[in-house]
Amino acid sequence: EIVLTQSPGTLSLSPGERATLSCRASQSVSSSYLAWYQQKPGQAPRLLIYGASSRATGIPDRFSGSGSGTDFTLTISRLEPEDFAVYYCQQYGSSLSITFGQGTRLEIK
């Protein structure tokens, strides 16, 4: 099973700043099968990025994804107040199972 490790665990930033979230896989992941989600308290997760770099419908262009192999990044170019939430990466692997990272909490500094 592929393990996804997200860092940092918590990121404290101010609105207007740039956020860089990391997702590292224990073995190579196909870029087609790497996604990012945002979750706010009391809500279901929302798809942000799929295929490592494609934005989901309705997602603002301040969100971008990149990476390949074992290292993937979610970048939020200029933080808006509504962006403070928990972010998860997710992969689908050759073992036909699905795993999530443990999450990065993005909090207001």
Next chain:
Amino acid sequence: QVQLVESGGGLVKPGGSLRLSCAASGFTFSDYYMSWIRQAPGKGLEWVSYISSSGSTIYYADSVKGRFTISRDNAKNSLYLQMNSLRAEDTAVYYCARIIAGFWYFDLWGRGTLVTVSS
């Protein structure tokens, strides 16, 4: 309106059983793979199981294999999760989610239903 609505959660004793349902609307349910994902209180997301559009392909996380059974009824636009031999560590919000096959991401989520396993 495109949506997924889970039901069937509640309080159950360790060793007990519960059946969750997920009602889909606003899209052609039979075209999509579907999945259950759970989230323990204050914890991260854990994939539980998925089922192909026809129901012929099914996979489970090791943590629930042999205890949980996923199924679907395309005529009723519904997804199910039969949970047996429940343990305290199965306590979580259970989400139903739609899978985009080929890319294997979840593009539509329900609001979840809470399952509490406690004596």
